[in-house]
Amino acid sequence: MQSVHLVQIALASTAEFSLREAVFGDWTWPPLVIVPLLVTLGLYCLGTAKMLATRARPSVRKGAVICFALGWVSLLLALDSPIHELGEQLFWVHMTQHEILMLVSAPLLVASRPLVPFLYALSPPWRKRVADFGHTRVVQSFWGLISAPVFAWLFSAVALWIWHAPWLFDRTLHSEWIHAAQHTSFFASALIFWWPLANIKPSLGYGGGLLYVFTTALHTSLLGVLLSFASRPWYASYMATAPLWHLSALEDQQLGGLIMWIPAGTLLLIVFLFLLVRWMHESQARWQFTRMAELTHSSHGATE
Numbered sequence: 459m460q461s462v463h464l465v466q467i468a469l470a471s472t473a474e475f476s477l478r479e480a481v482f483g484d485w486t487w488p489p490l491v492i493v494p495l496l497v498t499l500g501l502y503c504l505g506t507a508k509m510l511a512t513r514a515r516p517s518v519r520k521g522a523v524i525c526f527a528l529g530w531v532s533l534l535l536a537l538d539s540p541i542h543e544l545g546e547q548l549f550w551v552h553m554t555q556h557e558i559l560m561l562v563s564a565p566l567l568v569a570s571r572p573l574v575p576f577l578y579a580l581s582p583p584w585r586k587r588v589a590d591f592g593h594t595r596v597v598q599s600f601w602g603l604i605s606a607p608v609f610a611w612l613f614s615a616v617a618l619w620i621w622h623a624p625w626l627f628d629r630t631l632h633s634e635w636i637h638a639a640q641h642t643s644f645f646a647s648a649l650i651f652w653w654p655l656a657n658i659k660p661s662l663g664y665g666g667g668l669l670y671v672f673t674t675a676l677h678t679s680l681l682g683v684l685l686s687f688a689s690r691p692w693y694a695s696y697m698a699t700a701p702l703w704h705l706s707a708l709e710d711q712q713l714g715g716l717i718m719w720i721p722a723g724t725l726l727l728i729v730f731l732f733l734l735v736r737w738m739h740e741s742q743a744r745w746q747f748t749r750m751a752e753l754t755h756s757s758h759g760a761t762e
Contacts, residue, residue, distance in 0.1 A: 490638060491537045495530065498572070502526055505575030512578075522570045529566030532558055537641065546631050547699040549707075553714035556644055560614075561725050564648035568656045607654045607662050607670055614651040615677055617643045622681060624692045631695045655729070664737030668730060675726035682719025686712045 509518050535541060536558040545552035577585050591597060603609060621627060621640050630637040654661040654670065662670055691697060691707035700710040 486543070487538060495534060495537075498576075499530055501576045501579040502530075502572055505577065505579035508578045509575060516574055525566045526570035526572055529563050529570060532566065533563040533645075536563060547696075548703055548705070549693060549696045549700070549710045550713040550717055553717045557717060557722055559641065559645050560648035560651075561722055564645060565652045565656075568649060568652040571656075604650055605653050605661075607666065610647075610650045610654055611670060611674065614647040614674070617647040618678065619681065622685075622692075624694075628693055628695050631693075655733075658733070664733050664740060667733045668737070671726055671730045671733065675723050675730065678726070679719050679723045682715045682717075682722070685715025686719060688712075688715075 506518055506523065509516060536555050541551060541555050541558075545555045577588060580588060604613070621630070621643065626636075630640045651674070655667060658664065658667050685692070688708070688711060691711050693707070693711065696710055697707040700707045703710075705713075
């Protein structure tokens with residue numbers, strides 16, 4: 459009942475945030491956000507066009523292009539739309555912004571595998587230089603370290619918990635640079651977190667993937683529970699701004715905790731169930747193959 463009540467309050471508090479404002483207002487277009495987004499979009503489009511025009515090209519998968527487009531748009535919405543400005547006034551909107559970055563934008567962009575189109579956007583000499591640099595021992599060792607499942611899990615967990623410490627979170631609301639550092643670390647840690655899951659067979663295997671996702675859902679849900687059932691607000695900055703939207707700072711925080719706990723936990727549960735089904739199918743196929751091999755071996759022995 460408390461969850462339903464909080465959702466009703468949130469809907470009422472944002473009713474005055476009109477559609478016109480949501481679409482046209484508070485789009486600040488900061489160069490620090492827009493320039494990298496436009497560069498990556500340009501590289502991806504140019505690289506994909508070159509791949510399509512080249513005879514001996516890597517295949518361009520429609521699903522990967524759709525994932526990149528959706529991931530890019532979600533990133534733009536999270537970082538530049540009115541969500542960003544409103545997130546400095548309401549904690550639950552700030553949490554929504556973080557969930558979009560980590561659970562929507564990051565997995566979609568990882569699934570799109572944009573590095574090949576980025577390479578193809580370059581001229582052939584530069585493409586070779588960048589590819590050769592990427593295959594150097596130093597780069598390979600560094601990437602092997604940060605993309606290892608244990609590091610990826612720890613990096614995402616530490617980033618999440620440290621940035622929600624009250625003294626640090628409050629500072630992000632008063633410093634654009636600290637706020638940018640928060641979003642960068644959330645997004646980077648999420649990209650690294652989703653990489654082993656997108657490459658599950660060589661990195662984790664389905665059993666390891668289940669443990670990887672389950673433990674992540676556990677600690678993120680724990681943080682959501684702590685935020686939802688706190689007896690007092692953690693973040694002083696929202697004590698002044700949340701009442702402007704007809705929410706107390708505590709109600710605002712509780713709603714943010716629910717967003718971290720329920721929608722995010724549900725998405726991770728879906729990923730967990732998907733991996734479980736894939737693991738069961740793989741085990742069934744392996745058993746059938748082994749059984750068929752045994753039957754074939756037995757029939758050969760009988761004929762001899």
